[in-house]
Amino acid sequence: xxxxxxxxxxxxxxxxxxxxxxxxxxxxxxxxxxxxxxxxxxxxxxxxxxxxxxxxxxxxxxxxxxxxxxxxxxxxxxxxxxxxxxxxxxxxxxxxxxxxxxxxxxxxxxxxxxxxxxxxxxxxxxxxxxxxxxxxxxxxxxxxxxxxxxxxxxxxxxxxxxxxxxxxxxxxxxxxxxxxxxxxxxxxxxxxxxxxxxxxxxxxxxxxxxxxxxxxxxxxxxxxxxxxxxxxxxxxxxxxxxxxxxxxxxxxxxxxxxxxxxxxxxxxxxxxxxxxxxxxxxxxxxxxxxxxxxxxxxxxxxxxxxxxxxxxxxxxxxxxxxxxxxxxxxxxxxxxxxxxxxxxxxxxxxxxxxxxxxxxxxxxxxxxxxxxxxxxxxxxxxxxxxxxxxxxxxxxxxxxxxxxxxxxxxxxxxxxxxxxxxxxxxxxxxxxxxxxxxxxxxxxxxxxxxxxxxxxxxxxxxxxxxxxxxxxxxxxxxxxx
Amino acid sequence: xxxxxxxxxxxxxxxxxxxxxxxxxxxxxxxxxxxxxxxxxxxxxxxxxxxxxxxxxxxxxxxxxxxxxxxxxxxxxxxxxxxxxxxxxxxxxxxxxxxxxxxxxxxxxxxxxxxxxxxxxxxxxxxxxxxxxxxxxxxxxxxxxxxxxxxxxxxxxxxxxxxxxxxxxxxxxxxxxxxxxxxxxxxxxxxxxxxxxxxxxxxxxxxxxxxxxxxxxxxxxxxxxxxxxxxxxxxxxxxxxxxxxxxxxxxxxxxxxxxxxxxxxxxxxxxxxxxxxxxxxxxxxxxxxxxxxxxxxxxxxxxxxxxxxxxxxxxxxxxxxxxxxxxxxxxxxxxxxxxxxxxxxxxxxxxxxxxxxxxxxxxxxxxxxxxxxxxxxxxxxxxx
Numbered sequence: 001x002x003x004x005x006x007x008x009x010x011x012x013x014x015x016x017x018x019x020x021x022x023x024x025x026x027x028x029x030x031x032x033x034x035x036x037x038x039x040x041x042x043x044x045x046x047x048x049x050x051x052x053x054x055x056x057x058x059x060x061x062x063x064x065x066x067x068x069x070x071x072x073x074x075x076x077x078x079x080x081x082x083x084x085x086x087x088x089x090x091x092x093x094x095x096x097x098x099x100x101x102x103x104x105x106x107x108x109x110x111x112x113x114x115x116x117x118x119x120x121x122x123x124x125x126x127x128x129x130x131x132x133x134x135x136x137x138x139x140x141x142x143x144x145x146x147x148x149x150x151x152x153x154x155x156x157x158x159x160x161x162x163x164x165x166x167x168x169x170x171x172x173x174x175x176x177x178x179x180x181x182x183x184x185x186x187x188x189x190x191x192x193x194x195x196x197x198x199x200x201x202x203x204x205x206x207x208x209x210x211x212x213x214x215x216x217x218x219x220x221x222x223x224x225x226x227x228x229x230x231x232x233x234x235x236x237x238x239x240x241x242x243x244x245x246x247x248x249x250x251x252x253x254x255x256x257x258x259x260x261x262x263x264x265x266x267x268x269x270x271x272x273x274x275x276x277x278x279x280x281x282x283x284x285x286x287x288x289x290x291x292x293x294x295x296x297x298x299x300x301x302x303x304x305x306x307x308x309x310x311x312x313x314x315x316x317x318x319x320x321x322x323x324x325x326x327x328x329x330x331x332x333x334x335x336x337x338x339x340x341x342x343x344x345x346x347x348x349x350x351x352x353x354x355x356x357x358x359x360x361x362x363x364x365x366x367x368x369x370x371x372x373x374x375x376x377x378x379x380x381x382x383x384x385x386x387x388x389x390x391x392x393x394x395x396x397x398x399x400x401x402x403x404x405x406x407x408x409x410x411x412x413x414x415x416x417x418x419x420x421x422x423x424x425x426x427x428x429x430x431x432x433x434x435x436x437x438x439x440x441x442x443x444x445x446x447x448x449x450x451x452x453x454x455x456x457x458x459x460x461x462x463x464x465x466x467x468x469x470x471x472x473x474x475x476x477x478x479x480x481x
Numbered sequence: 482x483x484x485x486x487x488x489x490x491x492x493x494x495x496x497x498x499x500x501x502x503x504x505x506x507x508x509x510x511x512x513x514x515x516x517x518x519x520x521x522x523x524x525x526x527x528x529x530x531x532x533x534x535x536x537x538x539x540x541x542x543x544x545x546x547x548x549x550x551x552x553x554x555x556x557x558x559x560x561x562x563x564x565x566x567x568x569x570x571x572x573x574x575x576x577x578x579x580x581x582x583x584x585x586x587x588x589x590x591x592x593x594x595x596x597x598x599x600x601x602x603x604x605x606x607x608x609x610x611x612x613x614x615x616x617x618x619x620x621x622x623x624x625x626x627x628x629x630x631x632x633x634x635x636x637x638x639x640x641x642x643x644x645x646x647x648x649x650x651x652x653x654x655x656x657x658x659x660x661x662x663x664x665x666x667x668x669x670x671x672x673x674x675x676x677x678x679x680x681x682x683x684x685x686x687x688x689x690x691x692x693x694x695x696x697x698x699x700x701x702x703x704x705x706x707x708x709x710x711x712x713x714x715x716x717x718x719x720x721x722x723x724x725x726x727x728x729x730x731x732x733x734x735x736x737x738x739x740x741x742x743x744x745x746x747x748x749x750x751x752x753x754x755x756x757x758x759x760x761x762x763x764x765x766x767x768x769x770x771x772x773x774x775x776x777x778x779x780x781x782x783x784x785x786x787x788x789x790x791x792x793x794x795x796x797x798x799x800x801x802x803x804x805x806x807x808x809x810x811x812x813x814x815x816x817x818x819x820x821x822x823x824x825x826x827x828x829x830x831x832x833x834x835x836x837x838x839x840x841x842x843x844x845x846x847x848x849x850x851x852x853x854x855x856x857x858x859x860x861x862x863x864x865x
Contacts, residue, residue: 001694006701041694189492192499215642218673223747414746416640421730452490459498464505467711468718 001041001159003250004202004470011038011159012254016191019258020183028177031154031258038159039122046121049086050157056082057131058152061138061145072139079135087128090120095337123163125334127156129289134170136293143171151177160254164247166265166285173260181259193459194253200462201246203469209239209426212419217390219414221399226409227420229400233383235423236390238430241269244283268434270382273374274359275351278382290331298323325349340388340397347385506711506718526824528838529579530571533588533603535595541574541587541603544617545647551602552624562600563628565590565855566621568614570635572775573605575838577821583841589848597856599629610641610748611755612666613648618759619661620651622766630768631851632759633775634797636790637837642748649674664762666755731827738826738833739782744789753796760804770806771854772797776847778836780817811850819843 001008015034019027040047060079064072088096094116101111134155137143146152155173156162181187216232224232248265255262265284272278279287299320325346332345362370384401391397403409413420445451533541538554555564567573567587576583587603594601602625604617614632621627651657652674661667706713731737763770774794777783783790794810801808819842823835839847 005694005698006705007694007697010701041697044693185492189495193491193495196499218642219747223750412746413743416745417743418730421734448490452494455490455494456498456501459495460501460505463499463502467503467506468715468722470715 001038003247003254004199004207007041008038012257016188016257024180025150028148028150028154031158031177032150035154035157035159035162039157039162042122042163043119049090049121049124050127053083053086053127053131054153054156057135057156058146058149060135061152062147064135064138065145076135076139080132083128083132087124090118090124092333092337094118099339126165126167127162129167129286129293129334131156133167133289133293137170143174146170146174158255158260160251161262164244164251165283166248166251166262167289168262168285172263176260179259184259187257187259191253191255191257194249194256196253196459196462196466198246198249198251198253199466199470201242201249203471204465205426206239206243206246207469207471209235209242209422212422213239213390216415216419217392217396221396221403223414224400224403224409225412225414226403226406228414229387229403230380230383231415231420231423232390232400233387234427235419236386237270237383238423238426240386240389241266268437270379270430271375271434272378272382273371274355274378275348275381276355277374278378279348279352286331286334290327290334294330295323295327298326321353324352328352335389339394340391343388343394343397344385347388351381503711527821527832528571528575528577528823528835530574531576531579531583531585532574533585533591535588535591540591540601541585541605543574544604544606544609544613544645545620545651548624551604555600555602555625558600561626562598564625565594565599565601565629565631566618566625566627567601567603567605567631567851568609568617569603569605569633569775570609570638570837571605571607572633572635572837572839573603576844577823577835577838577840580841584844585841586844586848586851589845590851593848593852594855606645608638608641610638610643611752611759612642612670613644615664615666615755615759615762616644616648616651616661616670618762619667620654620657622660622762623654623656627766627768629771629855630759630763631771631773631855633773634756634793635775635837636785636793637742639749639752639793640742640745642745642751644670644673664758666751666758669751728826728828732829736827738823738836739784741784741786743786744793749793753800756797757800757804760800760806764804764806770804771851772801772806772808773851773854774810774812776811776813776815776839776843778815778817778820778834778839779813781834784836807854809854811847814846814850815839815843819846 001011011034015030018030022030036047039050057079060075064075067075097114097116101113104111134143134152138145146155151174154177155168155170158173161168213232213236216228216235219228221229245266252262252264263285267281267284269278269282272281328345328349329342330345331348332341332343335341335344365373384404387400388394388397391400444454530543532539532543532547535554538557539547539550540554542548542551555562567590573587574585576585587601587605591601591603602621604621606613618627618630648670652671658671662671702712711718760770760772774797798808820839821835822832823838825831825833
């Protein structure tokens with residue numbers, strides 16, 4: 001089921017209504033069953049795959065508590081094998097087989113391609129990471145295993161975050177499910193607002209931009225100018241940001257309507273002052289997961305157990321370069337089984353390494369200058385990274401990148417004029433919203449009547465636009481990961 | 482009361498914002514006369530779309546969407562008449578300064594050729610590009626006994642690349658897919674539509690199409706439309722909104738109908754390749770082909786880069802020579818007084834020059850010129 005559909009809004013309405021009138025145990029059953037309905041609307045045959053992951057990790061966690069260290073380790077390995085095995089089979093087997101055959105053919109063997117008919121279960125990358133974090137946290141002793149199966153199943157399958165995150169830690173969510181909050185209109189209104197803003201980002205901005213992005217990336221790179229490449233990089237950067245942050249906002253809002261609070265997954269990522277800073281602002285729950293369960297263990301560092309962050313407190317030294325490149329490579333491949341995603345991850349690792357080299361020499365510079373120059377340099381670097389992420393092939397990505405180093409490719413335009421205009425306006429709009437949010441909004445909030453008036457007008461326009469553009473035609477980009 | 486208001490400010494603003502948002506929509510909804518179809522936006526109010534009927538039967542269609550009407554009209558004939566297929570853009574269906582009784586070139590040509598035992602069938606779509614023409618020709622060849630193809634080469638439409646969603650239905654025809662899969666244009670069109678059809682190919686939604694979600698969603702959409710009419714009018718609202726944004730953009734950047742439109746390199750090449758594929762397809766099916774440069778208003782500076790436009794005309798001429806098909810230019814056919822103005826394309830109320838759509842007398846001239854060129858072809862005249 002997709003969020004930008006009437007079906008989802010109806011399901012949410014029914015769940016919220018019943019949730020607040022049912023007793024505690026029935027609430028959990030309602031959440032679990034509605035999550036399965038949510039998932040089954042896509043394809044019912046993958047519910048067993050989801051349930052295998054849930055059952056294995058629930059069972060393993062119970063056993064870990066009562067066994068000795070060595071057996072606990074084997075139990076952990078068992079859980080990881082099942083989860084990563086499923087992920088590998090469904091997501092990476094085709095890529096692995098094709099790459100192996102390609103390599104073998106390159107070395108002289110004449111192997112025919114193998115035909116696979118594997119469909120990737122929706123959200124497997126998200127819920128696999130979530131269940132892994134739970135088992136690892138139990139193994140590390142951060143949390144106690146949850147004895148109530150339905151409660152644990154709610155944590156993994158909770159429909160707002162099931163298919164595209166945020167990737168939540170058990171310590172953040174399970175205690176909230178255990179509470180029995182009293183009904184408050186605050187939950188409902190806060191949830192409605194988040195959903196409304198999320199739908200605005202999705203159906204008004206991301207979906208309309210996607211038409212331009214799709215047509216742009218269909219162009220043969222041979223006919224693209226360097227300005228086209230920059231424009232498409234920026235435009236896709238905004239599309240994916242609006243699309244994914246929209247999903248996160250709707251997830252946050254849906255959960256909020258039943259009294260569950262999720263951490264924020266985005267924090268103005270294109271205002272990042274360095275490539276490292278970007279990963280503290282973009283898909284925060286994934287980057288902190290990667291940090292806590294891959295990067296820091298590789299550097300033998302004890303970690304916190306929150307998806308919100310906490311890196312500074314836990315880890316002051318810089319990790320080694322190998323672990324950085326490995327981690328970012330995994331980060332790339334998590335997004336998709338393709339070399340283009342690996343390149344994307346490695347690209348980020350290169351720029352984070354460069355930043356680490358340069359950063360100590362900039363400390364004497366004025367703070368305002370570091371901030372402005374940081375954004376000015378980081379933004380194009382980040383935007384260009386989206387080229388391999390979106391390009392139709394690795395060759396296309398490399399051809400597009402090569403254009404930006406060719407001065408003669410800056411002398412003409414290869415797309416419709418509207419694309420440049422909309423990209424420019426979106427960029428300006430993004431900075432205006434950031435500035436408004438940081439500087440103007442606090443002033444308005446202090447003047448209560450004006451705040452009510454401004455807020456009402458804002459909600460009015462957003463509501464109108466969401467209704468006009470509401471179409472369940474476009475999936476969220478992150479559903480494919 | 483004030484205290485209450487301030488304590489519950491978020492709730493109040495959310496509640497009233499939602500309410501006013503819905504109310505705003507009902508105010509924004511244009512009345513029936515003012516509804517703007519997005520495709521007709523560039524046409525303006527001074528030109529009227531006229532899809533011709535002959536003896537109350539459709540002989541002029543707006544694309545795949547009303548194909549059934551043209552097919553039925555043709556099949557109602559007692560004998561199977563050879564078909565002259567005329568493909569084009571809005572120039573064929575729009576009459577500037579329309580008056581009741583005015584006829585389009587499509588209808589006039591149909592009447593004239595009827596006397597020669599030929600059935601003229603016209604398909605025109607706003608800003609139709611050669612890739613769409615190619616697809617349509619390949620499809621119509623299966624449906625009608627086409628003997629002659631008439632095709633204008635409109636420089637402006639070479640800036641277009643989008644294929645209308647309505648073509649998706651005909652691309653489900655496997656015979657058509659097999660036929661067009663031999664050309665680069667065909668392969669590209671098939672690939673694009675497969676991508677749309679599968680949504681994000683190879684991803685987690687591959688099998689989601691048309692299953693529970695779609696069926697349920699369609700049902701809810703239908704029900705909501707019945708309860709709340711605005712829901713069904715959202716396409717019109719989107720058109721109206723885009724129309725206003727289009728005018729705003731034009732005002733800010735001082736764009737009007739006379740502003741020079743630059744050629745878009747990749748689209749130009751794709752469309753020229755599609756043009757060659759059209760000629761190949763037509764010749765493979767033994768069609769007589771007439772290619773012409775359409776009339777354009779020539780008493781004022783045309784909105785093209787002259788160098789690009791001249792290169793384009795030369796290229797078209799060279800291609801038609803290479804393929805040995807009939808080519809002629811009707812650029813200067815329609816005199817200035819048979820053209821007209823169009824409503825403003827920006828927020829100013831000043832009327833602008835319409836370079837594409839002429840008055841009924843222009844249609845008369847176009848039809849007569851084409852008729853003369855067609856009957857020059859001896860083979861056609863000799864046919865019953």
